[in-house]
Amino acid sequence: MSTNLVNPDTADDQELVDRFLSKNRAFLGPDPAIQRNHHVAARSLHEEQVLSAGVDSNLYAEIRSGLRAALDETFKIAEMTVASPAAQCADMSTGYFTAAGDLSLASTRGVAGFTVSLHYPIRFIRKYFEADDTVGIHEGDGFLLNDAHYGGIHSPDQHLFMPIFHDGEIVSWCVCAMHEGEIGARVPGGMGPMIESPWDEGLRGSPIKMVENYALKTDLVTFFQNSCREPQTMLADLKARLAACCRMERRGKEHIARYGIDSIVGFLRSNVEFMRDEGRRRIAELPDGTVRTQFYIDDTMREPALLKVMYCFTVKGDKVIVDLRGSSPELFNRPINSLLSTQVLGVAITLAHHIWPDMPCAQAIIDCFEFITDPGSIADCSDQVPVALCIQPMFKIMTAAELAFAKLYFGAPKKYGKTKAGWFNQPAAIIYGGVTQHQDSCGNMCGDLNGMAGGAKCDEDGEHSIAPCFGANVDIGESEDAEEKLPFIYAISKRIWPGNCGFGKFRGGAAYEYGLMRYGEQPFGFQTFTGGSYFPSTFGLYGGYACPTYGTVRVRGKNLFNVLKETPELFEASMASIMNDRLIEGAEYSSHSMAVAFELYPEGELFMTSQGGGGGYGDVLDRDPEMVIKDLEEGLIRAETASDLYGVVYDAETYAIDEAETAKRRTEILKGRLAQGISWDEFMATRVNPEPPPAVPFFGRWNNSEELYCGPFGKALPSELPPIIMPDPKDVEIQQLKSQLAALQTLS
Amino acid sequence: MKVLATEYLRVDLQKEMWECDRCDHVLGSARENYKRFLLIHDRNPREVHHPLLDPERYRFCFSPDPEVCVIYEFYCPNCGLMMDVEYTVPGHAPLHDLELDIDSLKEKWSGSDLQANSATTAAFRS
Numbered sequence: 005m006s007t008n009l010v011n012p013d014t015a016d017d018q019e020l021v022d023r024f025l026s027k028n029r030a031f032l033g034p035d036p037a038i039q040r041n042h043h044v045a046a047r048s049l050h051e052e053q054v055l056s057a058g059v060d061s062n063l064y065a066e067i068r069s070g071l072r073a074a075l076d077e078t079f080k081i082a083e084m085t086v087a088s089p090a091a092q093c094a095d096m097s098t099g100y101f102t103a104a105g106d107l108s109l110a111s112t113r114g115v116a117g118f119t120v121s122l123h124y125p126i127r128f129i130r131k132y133f134e135a136d137d138t139v140g141i142h143e144g145d146g147f148l149l150n151d152a153h154y155g156g157i158h159s160p161d162q163h164l165f166m167p168i169f170h171d172g173e174i175v176s177w178c179v180c181a182m183h184e185g186e187i188g189a190r191v192p193g194g195m196g197p198m199i200e201s202p203w204d205e206g207l208r209g210s211p212i213k214m215v216e217n218y219a220l221k222t223d224l225v226t227f228f229q230n231s232c233r234e235p236q237t238m239l240a241d242l243k244a245r246l247a248a249c250c251r252m253e254r255r256g257k258e259h260i261a262r263y264g265i266d267s268i269v270g271f272l273r274s275n276v277e278f279m280r281d282e283g284r285r286r287i288a289e290l291p292d293g294t295v296r297t298q299f300y301i302d303d304t305m306r307e308p309a310l311l312k313v314m315y316c317f318t319v320k321g322d323k324v325i326v327d328l329r330g331s332s333p334e335l336f337n338r339p340i341n342s343l344l345s346t347q348v349l350g351v352a353i354t355l356a357h358h359i360w361p362d363m364p365c366a367q368a369i370i371d372c373f374e375f376i377t378d379p380g381s382i383a384d385c386s387d388q389v390p391v392a393l394c395i396q397p398m399f400k401i402m403t404a405a406e407l408a409f410a411k412l413y414f415g416a417p418k419k420y421g422k423t424k425a426g427w428f429n430q431p432a433a434i435i436y437g438g439v440t441q442h443q444d445s446c447g448n449m450c451g452d453l454n455g456m457a458g459g460a461k462c463d464e465d466g467e468h469s470i471a472p473c474f475g476a477n478v479d480i481g482e483s484e485d486a487e488e489k490l491p492f493i494y495a496i497s498k499r500i501w502p503g504n505c506g507f508g509k510f511r512g513g514a515a516y517e518y519g520l521m522r523y524g525e526q527p528f529g530f531q532t533f534t535g536g537s538y539f540p541s542t543f544g545l546y547g548g549y550a551c552p553t554y555g556t557v558r559v560r561g562k563n564l565f566n567v568l569k570e571t572p573e574l575f576e577a578s579m580a581s582i583m584n585d586r587l588i589e590g591a592e593y594s595s596h597s598m599a600v601a602f603e604l605y606p607e608g609e610l611f612m613t614s615q616g617g618g619g620g621y622g623d624v625l626d627r628d629p630e631m632v633i634k635d636l637e638e639g640l641i642r643a644e645t646a647s648d649l650y651g652v653v654y655d656a657e658t659y660a661i662d663e664a665e666t667a668k669r670r671t672e673i674l675k676g677r678l679a680q681g682i683s684w685d686e687f688m689a690t691r692v693n694p695e696p697p698p699a700v701p702f703f704g705r706w707n708n709s710e711e712l713y714c715g716p717f718g719k720a721l722p723s724e725l726p727p728i729i730m731p732d733p734k735d736v737e738i739q740q741l742k743s744q745l746a747a748l749q750t751l752s
Numbered sequence: 753m754k755v756l757a758t759e760y761l762r763v764d765l766q767k768e769m770w771e772c773d774r775c776d777h778v779l780g781s782a783r784e785n786y787k788r789f790l791l792i793h794d795r796n797p798r799e800v801h802h803p804l805l806d807p808e809r810y811r812f813c814f815s816p817d818p819e820v821c822v823i824y825e826f827y828c829p830n831c832g833l834m835m836d837v838e839y840t841v842p843g844h845a846p847l848h849d850l851e852l853d854i855d856s857l858k859e860k861w862s863g864s865d866l867q868a869n870s871a872t873t874a875a876f877r878s
């Protein structure tokens with residue numbers, strides 16, 4: 005570096021101007037040329053030389069096994085040493101990338117979604133830092149990233165990138181990526197309803213060189229620790245990621261020494277090209293056609309709203325066009341906006357997890373996909389709006405892709421996965437923050453986020469609270485483990501409640517309720533940021549019903565530990581009993597939406613919510629009556645559902661099915677349908693309205709409107725959207741109360 | 753030559769018609785939205801998803817809000833089979849969810865036999 009040193013004051017004018025223009029950029033912000041391009045990079049000269057000479061599949065298979073073992077080894081190293089509760093539940097991934105940044109191979113376990121979207125920052129680092137003398141890329145460097153505007157999913161995730169060098173050239177990158185959680189945002193855990201601007205999102209780490217000579221830089225580490233609520237967790241996890249990267253780099257170099265550099269470079273690239281070409285080949289097998297899904301995000305996280313998200317998948321030859329136009333405009337001061345890169349990521353994850361489970365999870369598999377959006381919408385937002393809860397629209401496109409490809413593949417001669425209904429798709433976790441019983445400050449989320457239920461399949465029921473929609477190989481953690489570290493107990497732990505699954509010929513998986521009771525005197529509180537309180541979040545398939553809606557419920561104003569001690573018979577670990585029977589005198593019982601702002605809870609107060617069920621598959625009348633009765637016995641459905649919806653007649657004492665009466669009731673239900681159903685023309689004339697209902701602010705396209713509705717701000721063409729700045733709900737309430745007061749004063 | 757397009761709908765590729773796979777009723781042109789040929793019923797979601805908490809006491813009772821959510825049920829006009837349900841906002845037009853290119857379908861799937869091509873689904877058809 006020292007050879008280039010020149011005092012700028014001694015340079016000639018032209019050199020000064022050239023240098024100024026090349027080096028001085030006002031701000032190295034997110035680069036649209038990088039962020040809006042999910043496609044595989046062109047072959048490098050080296051890759052071209054190696055691959056044009058032919059591919060030895062057996063050799064590459066051997067290398068793949070070796071590198072995969074290295075990734076699984078490093079995954080385990082990180083998993084065993086991290087402190088973040090999410091990463092301890094396997095919310096992480098490790099991967100090897102090509103020199104240009106394309107993901108070639110990811111760890112078997114964990115959430116591959118993390119590594120899938122990390123070609124963006126690698127391209128950024130190479131484009132802007134490699135030739136910059138003040139940064140550069142050297143052996144033993146590590147770059148940290150957490151700002152989703154440069155890649156990745158959302159800010160609470162932190163990723164460490166390490167280049168692998170050979171003979172002075174970058175030949176690959178390795179990454180350890182994970183959900184860290186606490187990043188010093190306005191609210192604990194980096195996500196929450198109260199995040200109203202990008203500046204509330206906490207640390208916004210553009211790629212930062214945090215590691216030099218394989219060691220963390222103490223000044224930067226201290227800055228990061230000093231900027232968040234969990235300094236010990238931050239340090240432990242930085243070290244865990246570094247240890248994983250160091251091992252990955254070592255294993256990478258061992259493979260280069262064993263197989264030669266050409267074989268490694270050739271393998272990494274050919275794996276990417278295989279995924280790209282195989283994805284395209286599979287799309288070409290499908291008939292041309294269009295499948296449409298629309299969802300409603302029913303909460304801005306501060307107030308109820310109907311935010312439409314529209315997903316239209318069109319197969320044309322060997323291409324897929326994903327048209328997101330018609331989706332809600334972005335909200336300037338609410339955290340539920342999503343970057344285009346987040347939507348693209350959602351499609352890749354779904355294809356790999358649900359549609360082509362035999363394919364690796366990488367962006368390359370959707371290289372033949374193109375995306376069309378209204379820029380400035382909730383599905384392709386600008387850099388000026390908060391994206392802390394971008395997983396809301398991201399989980400929606402995941403279910404949209406799941407259902408779209410289920411439909412496109414239904415009659416296909418060759419399927420790669422089983423046809424099934426929508427997985428549950430909300431982050432239904434309680435986020436906590438405050439001071440623990442060990443006097444540490446903390447802010448993070450419960451592993452219950454991963455307890456989503458699976459959708460019903462074409463030949464069997466969905467699984468109960470099995471895994472999140474974004475990763476098959478993760479865990480929900482142990483209640484006892486959380487209780488030991490954090491000042492609450494699971495007063496209700498993983499209890500199934502009747503009706504929490506999508507009904508159908510095959511039902512969706514059920515999901516559990518849980519309730520946290522505060523323990524101890526220290527300041528400590530909870531928040532949630534989930535949709536689906538008014539309008540179901542995930543859908544069924546081919547006549548199967550959706551999941552129900554959810555809420556958060558609380559018992560406050562009383563120390564329930566005293567109740568448990570003095571009158572244990574008054575406490576039953578069931579949300580419905582507690583809330584409907586209201587046996588505890590003096591306690592305040594209330595229900596709220598699934599998005600509640602952070603509040604402190606004193607000892608003995610109870611905060612309850614539920615994980616979500618999967619969508620159902622097929623007509624309920626096709627369900628085997630024996631299976632209906634089994635659901636009833638297991639507490640998955642209510643008696644009314646068995647008799648009225650499924651049409652099963654049974655003895656209420658013995659649960660013995662009356663087959664003849666069941667057949668009769670089912671025939672009556674079929675006749676009832678023919679009597680109550682009306683024709684398309686009559687339906688369009690009598691049920692369809694030119695405007696959305698006034699009950700709740702509506703955002704997005706209504707029917708085929710050219711304009712997008714903007715809630716309280718009228719409607720506008722997508723290119724002319726007004727800034728949507730929502731009023732503070734507390735101000736709205738104060739205004740209403742003032743008006744009521746004024747009216748009463750006038751009366752008196 | 754007939755192919756399954758959904759669990760309950762099949763396409764006769766020669767006649768280019770949608771058919772009910774349960775009762776063989778011919779619904780209408782496969783080049784049009786199949787929902788146009790079905791009976792539609794708008795259903796209050798509370799009938800399907802019973803509240804867990806007392807709805808008189810609690811606004812959030814773990815059941816969809818009928819003010820913002822309605823279920824459109826689509827039935828075969830001949831046998832009453834429920835071919836699809838759509839959760840939407842009251843007053844919204846039904847979504848044209850499935851629009852297969854019939855010419856492309858003929859080209860790509862016409863070699864395959866209905867029973868063989870849907871081994872999984874056909875085996876579990878009651």
Ligand SMILES: [Zn+2]
Nearest residue numbers: 772775828831
């Ligand atoms: Zn029929």
